[in-house]
Amino acid sequence: EIANLTAEQFQSGSLTGKTVFITAGPTREAMDPVRYISNHSSGKMGYALAEAAVEAGAKVKLISGPVNIPVPERVERVSVESAEEMLEASMLDLGLCDIFIAAAAVADYRPTAIAEHKIKKGSEEIMELHLVKNPDIVATVANSSPKPFTVGFAAETKDVLEYARSKLERKNLDLIIANDVSRSDIGFNSDENAVTLISASSTESLPQASKRQLANRLIERISAQYKSTAR
Amino acid sequence: EIANLTAEQFQSGSLTGKTVFITAGPTREAMDPVRYISNHSSGKMGYALAEAAVEAGAKVKLISGPVNIPVPERVERVSVESAEEMLEASMLDLGLCDIFIAAAAVADYRPTAIAEHKIKKGSEEIMELHLVKNPDIVATVANSSPKPFTVGFAAETKDVLEYARSKLERKNLDLIIANDVSRSDIGFNSDENAVTLISASSTESLPQASKRQLANRLIERISAQYKSTAR
Numbered sequence: 001e002i003a004n005l006t007a008e009q010f011q012s013g014s015l016t017g018k019t020v021f022i023t024a025g026p027t028r029e030a031m032d033p034v035r036y037i038s039n040h041s042s043g044k045m046g047y048a049l050a051e052a053a054v055e056a057g058a059k060v061k062l063i064s065g066p067v068n069i070p071v072p073e074r075v076e077r078v079s080v081e082s083a084e085e086m087l088e089a090s091m092l093d094l095g096l097c098d099i100f101i102a103a104a105a106v107a108d109y110r111p112t113a114i115a116e117h118k119i120k121k122g123s124e125e126i127m128e129l130h131l132v133k134n135p136d137i138v139a140t141v142a143n144s145s146p147k148p149f150t151v152g153f154a155a156e157t158k159d160v161l162e163y164a165r166s167k168l169e170r171k172n173l174d175l176i177i178a179n180d181v182s183r184s185d186i187g188f189n190s191d192e193n194a195v196t197l198i199s200a201s202s203t204e205s206l207p208q209a210s211k212r213q214l215a216n217r218l219i220e221r222i223s224a225q226y227k228s229t230a231r
Numbered sequence: 232e233i234a235n236l237t238a239e240q241f242q243s244g245s246l247t248g249k250t251v252f253i254t255a256g257p258t259r260e261a262m263d264p265v266r267y268i269s270n271h272s273s274g275k276m277g278y279a280l281a282e283a284a285v286e287a288g289a290k291v292k293l294i295s296g297p298v299n300i301p302v303p304e305r306v307e308r309v310s311v312e313s314a315e316e317m318l319e320a321s322m323l324d325l326g327l328c329d330i331f332i333a334a335a336a337v338a339d340y341r342p343t344a345i346a347e348h349k350i351k352k353g354s355e356e357i358m359e360l361h362l363v364k365n366p367d368i369v370a371t372v373a374n375s376s377p378k379p380f381t382v383g384f385a386a387e388t389k390d391v392l393e394y395a396r397s398k399l400e401r402k403n404l405d406l407i408i409a410n411d412v413s414r415s416d417i418g419f420n421s422d423e424n425a426v427t428l429i430s431a432s433s434t435e436s437l438p439q440a441s442k443r444q445l446a447n448r449l450i451e452r453i454s455a456q457y458k459s460t461a462r
Contacts, residue, residue, distance in 0.1 A: 035270045127340050129360040
């Protein structure tokens with residue numbers, strides 16, 4: 001009885017004393033005071049990971065774009081809108097961060113200039129919107145010094161594993177979690193997900209499960225891989 | 232006692248037997264399977280108007296973009312994403328519609344072509360997004376035959392009344408409700424609003440109030456103006 005309890009505590013305490021930063025949700029990139037560019041990320045996966053990490057004993061900072069999910073207990077949430085704000089919140093106290101999990105769907109591009117007043121619809125049938133590339137948050141984190149154990153996501157609609165492997169290398173990540181968002185039964189707005197975990201030396205598929213169950217398994221795997229990394 | 236009750240029923244039944252179509256919320260214009268252009272409309276004003284119209288005895292079709300508000304009782308909600316979908320739902324059975332209230336914040340432009348697969352971030356620092364003008368829903372409705380009593384909104388950040396009057400004329404509306412969205416205490420994501428009602432012959436300002444209270448007053452004014460119009 002006591003042995004079981006201790007074993008469970010040990011299990012659930014796999015991240016005790018560790019600090020985990022998690023980004024979640026979409027970003028919104030303003031075109032003017034009323035319009036923006038965004039994406040369909042619900043934030044569910046990032047929030048589930050935050051909950052699982054706290055249950056594993058970690059101190060969690062959840063850097064979240066606009067979503068409709070309550071803050072999990074014992075999680076510190078920092079609310080942001082744009083990719084630039086998300087980067088700033090990610091870099092703040094990064095030296096204290098042991099594991100960084102980039103679950104947010106950051107907009108790749110933002111409008112070059114934000115109009116101060118609402119853009120008036122002109123008579124033009126066609127309009128060009130000028131976009132500039134956003135900072136790459138997970139790559140900036142993974143190339144910082146000291147670098148936390150950095151976990152990225154690859155949400156793709158085709159050639160999923162191939163893109164994920166290339167992203168792992170290109171961005172200097174320790175681990176990448178690949179999922180196929182072209183399937184409507186899993187991914188972005190769904191409650192379920194199925195993913196493949198890829199590191200430099202291993203590939204492991206986790207079967208379809210609720211995002212909450214999957215989050216527990218992912219935190220377990222991330223924690224194990226983090227510990228196996230000499231640092 | 233009985234006289235009072237009857238008076239109240241008469242009051243609350245000012246739209247008995249009438250059919251009201253209301254558009255609400257933002258539209259989302261897809262760039263690819265995951266990204267979109269949208270705006271900060273919460274849908275609160277349109278939903279409050281739907282509730283008030285039902286209470287005034289109307290049959291209400293609420294054509295709604297993506298929002299996080301429950302459907303009011305006795306309201307038929309039709310959920311749409313894009314401006315094109317919203318137009319289609321607005322024109323369906325328009326011959327049965329007595330009063331059309333366009334409270335949605337329809338995206339003026341949409342990406343010219345929706346990419347089938349997620350657009351890959353290239354190495355380009357700059358990107359041009361090609362947009363094409365969306366159909367003008369309220370103008371299409373106001374220029375239909377037979378034409379319902381058509382009410383538009385003008386959400387502006389400057390020269391609010393001037394823009395609203397020009398929009399009333401240009402789009403052949405019967406009434407326009409102008410509000411200043413540059414004020415953070417009222418408008419888009421706020422629970423309160425303050426508006427000015429403009430018709431060809433009158434201008435009336437309604438003081439700041441909750442969107443629910445304001446909706447009751449607006450439905451009362453719209454109903455009165457609708458009835459004063461010979462048709």
